[in-house]
Amino acid sequence: MHNFHTDLAVSERADCHWSEMFGTEYMILLSTSLFSAQLMKSTIQDWCQLFLMEERGISVYNAAFFTNFYEIGGILGALFFGILSDTMIRKVKIMNSS
Numbered sequence: 001m002h003n004f005h006t007d008l009a010v011s012e013r014a015d016c017h018w019s020e021m022f023g024t025e026y027m028i029l030l031s032t033s034l035f036s037a038q039l040m041k042s043t044i045q046d047w048c049q050l051f052l053m054e055e056r057g058i059s060v061y062n063a064a065f066f067t068n069f070y071e072i073g074g075i076l077g078a079l080f081f082g083i084l085s086d087t088m089i090r091k092v093k094i095m096n097s098s
Contacts, residue, residue: 045070 022031045067052063 041070 022028048070049063049067052058052066053060058066
């Protein structure tokens with residue numbers, strides 16, 4: 001198990017305050033964008049399920065089933081674009097090394 005108190009970086013910077021890390025512009029931008037994306041995703045999923053149940057008359061089970069395709073699409077999209085970016089990076093490295 002890793003002991004953070006014996007880590008060289010921590011022992012050298014014992015006076016480090018959490019605001020130094022979380023108060024940076026990059027962390028504020030990152031946390032704001034992740035919060036916004038999660039809020040939009042949750043809103044769309046909740047609204048979509050209610051829309052399917054109330055406006056289209058679909059049962060609760062089927063509405064939940066259909067809205068789960070959003071998550072499945074996210075997983076498949078992440079895998080696809082991860083493989084695509086790895087392939088593109090590999091091609092760029094091959095072209096640069098030639």
